[in-house]
Amino acid sequence: MIRISTIFVAICMVLVAASLGMVLYAMAGISGSESAIVALTALTFMILYNAVSIRLRDRSEAGSQITDLSRGTADLARQVAEFGRRLAAVEGKVVSVNSTSQDRIQSVIGEINELGTLVKQLASSVATHEDMLSAPPQLVPVTTAAPAISPPAPMPARDMPTQAPDIRPERLLSVAGAEAGTLAASTPVALASTTASSRNAAQLAAVVRSAIAESRIDIYLQPMVTLPQRKVRFYEAMTRLRDDKDQVIVADEFIDAAETSGLMGQIDHTVMLRCMQVLRRLMVRNKDVGVFCNVAASTLSHAATFADCIDFLEANRALAPSFVLEFKQSTFRNLGPIESEHLAALAQRGYRFSIDHVTDLRIEPRELADRGVRFIKVPAALLLDPQQNSNTDIHPADLSDLLGRFGIDLIAERIEGERAVVDLLDFDVRFGQGFLFAAPRPLRPETPVTGNLPATPDKASQSSNGSVRPARNEPPKNDPPRTTGNAALARRATTGPN
Known part of the structure; x- marks a missing residue:
C-alpha cells in the first residue's frame, strides 16, 4: 500500500514542474509546447532523484538491521555456549x-545381608530355647513309694490381683454420693445376670418397656487410655437397664x-442425650476428651x-468432633440403601464412627474411611x-500401620x-480399654460429673460385652503360654514369608 508521504511528494513534484512550465511560458515568452517539455523534463529529474534517494535510505536501514541481527545472533551463541558449559558441569x-550413591548402597546392602544372617541365627536360637521352655517336663519313674502329696499352699498375698492403677493426670469420672457412686451390695451383677437370663422374650420386653417408662436406664462409663502412657483419652458409654427390683440387665440380654x-x-x-450431657461436662475441664456412644442397627x-436422633445430633453438631457413634461390625457389613443414606447424613454433619464387636480381621480400611469410620x-x-496370621491377608502386627494410613x-x-x-506395644497399638485400666462405673442422671473417680474395678463388674467379671478375691487366671512379640518376630525372620 502506497504511503501518504509518497503521494504528497508526487503531487508536490507535479506542481513544481507545472509551475516551472507556466513561469517560462509567461515570463520568458517560450511557446506552450516548449514550456511543457521543460516542465516534463524537470518532473522526470525530480522523480529520478526521489527514487535514488529512497533506494539509498532503504539500503542504509537494511545494513543497520543486518548489523543488529548479527550482533543479537552472536549474543545468543555466547549464551548457548554458556548453557552448554553449565549443563556439562551439572552432568x-x-x-x-x-x-x-552406588558405592554407599552396595556397602549398605552388604551390612544388611550381614545383619540378616545374624538375625536368622538369633531367631534359630530363640526358637530353640522357646521350644525347650514350652515343652512339658518329662516324668522320671520312681521305684520307691511315692510320698504323700500335701494340699497346695494358699496363694501369697503378693500374687493376688492388685488394685488397678489410678490413671492420671486425667482421672476417671466419678459419681458423687454413696447412693450413685457404687453398685449396691444387695444387688450383685452376677445375680442380676442370672435372673435376666431366666426371663423369656415377653418378660424381657415388659421389663424394657417398664424401664423406659420409669427412667431406669443407666449409663456406665469405661475409659480408653493411650498406650503406653495410660492417659485417659475417651470414654465409652455402656447402657444398662434396671428392673423393678433394681437388678441390672446388661445390653447383650435386652437388645x-x-x-x-x-x-x-x-x-x-x-x-x-445422656452422653451429650456427659461430654459437655467433661469438656469444661478437658477439651481433648471424647465419648463413644453405641447405636443399634435397628x-x-x-x-x-x-x-428424632438426627434432629438431636444436628442441634449439637458443634460437639461432633468429640462425639463418636459406635456400631457393630455386622452392622457395617450388612448396610442397606437406607442405612447407607442415614450414615452419610451423619458423616455430613461431622460425626465420626467407630466399629466394635469385631470377630475377624478381614477389614477394608479404604471403604471404612470413605464412610467416616x-x-x-x-x-x-x-x-x-x-x-x-493364616486367616487374614495382613499380619495383626501391621494392622495398626495399615489403618493409620487411612486415618x-x-x-x-x-x-x-x-x-x-x-x-500390644509390639503391634504399635495406640489406645487400650479393659478391666486392667478401669471397670465400667455407673453414672446416675442426677449425679454431676466431677472427674475424680479412682480407676478401680468393682468386685463384681461386667465387661463391655455383658460377661461377668470375677470377684477381686478370686485368684487370677493363668494365661496359656504363647509366643511373645519379640519371639514371634524372630520366628517370622527364620521361617520367612508364608
Missing part, C-alpha cells in the same frame, strides 16, 4: 553423585427384646426413630491370636493383663 556432578418390640430407638435416643434403619475396636485376644485408629479392648499390654 559431571550427577555422574559423580550416582557413583558415590434383642428391645429391637423386637421396637423400643431400641427410644433407648438410643435417651442414651445419646435405630439406623428405622426412618422415624433416626429422624475413624476408630476400630478389636479384642486384645483376637489381635494376639497366632491363628490370625483410622486401632483400639485394643478387653485388656485384662499386663502381659497383653507388653505384646
Whole structure:
C-alpha cells in the first residue's frame, strides 16, 4: 500500500514542474509546447532523484538491521555456549553423585545381608530355647513309694490381683454420693445376670418397656487410655437397664427384646442425650476428651426413630468432633440403601464412627474411611491370636500401620493383663480399654460429673460385652503360654514369608 508521504511528494513534484512550465511560458515568452517539455523534463529529474534517494535510505536501514541481527545472533551463541558449559558441569556432578550413591548402597546392602544372617541365627536360637521352655517336663519313674502329696499352699498375698492403677493426670469420672457412686451390695451383677437370663422374650420386653417408662436406664462409663502412657483419652458409654427390683440387665440380654418390640430407638435416643450431657461436662475441664456412644442397627434403619436422633445430633453438631457413634461390625457389613443414606447424613454433619464387636480381621480400611469410620475396636485376644496370621491377608502386627494410613485408629479392648499390654506395644497399638485400666462405673442422671473417680474395678463388674467379671478375691487366671512379640518376630525372620 502506497504511503501518504509518497503521494504528497508526487503531487508536490507535479506542481513544481507545472509551475516551472507556466513561469517560462509567461515570463520568458517560450511557446506552450516548449514550456511543457521543460516542465516534463524537470518532473522526470525530480522523480529520478526521489527514487535514488529512497533506494539509498532503504539500503542504509537494511545494513543497520543486518548489523543488529548479527550482533543479537552472536549474543545468543555466547549464551548457548554458556548453557552448554553449565549443563556439562551439572552432568559431571550427577555422574559423580550416582557413583558415590552406588558405592554407599552396595556397602549398605552388604551390612544388611550381614545383619540378616545374624538375625536368622538369633531367631534359630530363640526358637530353640522357646521350644525347650514350652515343652512339658518329662516324668522320671520312681521305684520307691511315692510320698504323700500335701494340699497346695494358699496363694501369697503378693500374687493376688492388685488394685488397678489410678490413671492420671486425667482421672476417671466419678459419681458423687454413696447412693450413685457404687453398685449396691444387695444387688450383685452376677445375680442380676442370672435372673435376666431366666426371663423369656415377653418378660424381657415388659421389663424394657417398664424401664423406659420409669427412667431406669443407666449409663456406665469405661475409659480408653493411650498406650503406653495410660492417659485417659475417651470414654465409652455402656447402657444398662434396671428392673423393678433394681437388678441390672446388661445390653447383650435386652437388645434383642428391645429391637423386637421396637423400643431400641427410644433407648438410643435417651442414651445419646445422656452422653451429650456427659461430654459437655467433661469438656469444661478437658477439651481433648471424647465419648463413644453405641447405636443399634435397628435405630439406623428405622426412618422415624433416626429422624428424632438426627434432629438431636444436628442441634449439637458443634460437639461432633468429640462425639463418636459406635456400631457393630455386622452392622457395617450388612448396610442397606437406607442405612447407607442415614450414615452419610451423619458423616455430613461431622460425626465420626467407630466399629466394635469385631470377630475377624478381614477389614477394608479404604471403604471404612470413605464412610467416616475413624476408630476400630478389636479384642486384645483376637489381635494376639497366632491363628490370625493364616486367616487374614495382613499380619495383626501391621494392622495398626495399615489403618493409620487411612486415618483410622486401632483400639485394643478387653485388656485384662499386663502381659497383653507388653505384646500390644509390639503391634504399635495406640489406645487400650479393659478391666486392667478401669471397670465400667455407673453414672446416675442426677449425679454431676466431677472427674475424680479412682480407676478401680468393682468386685463384681461386667465387661463391655455383658460377661461377668470375677470377684477381686478370686485368684487370677493363668494365661496359656504363647509366643511373645519379640519371639514371634524372630520366628517370622527364620521361617520367612508364608
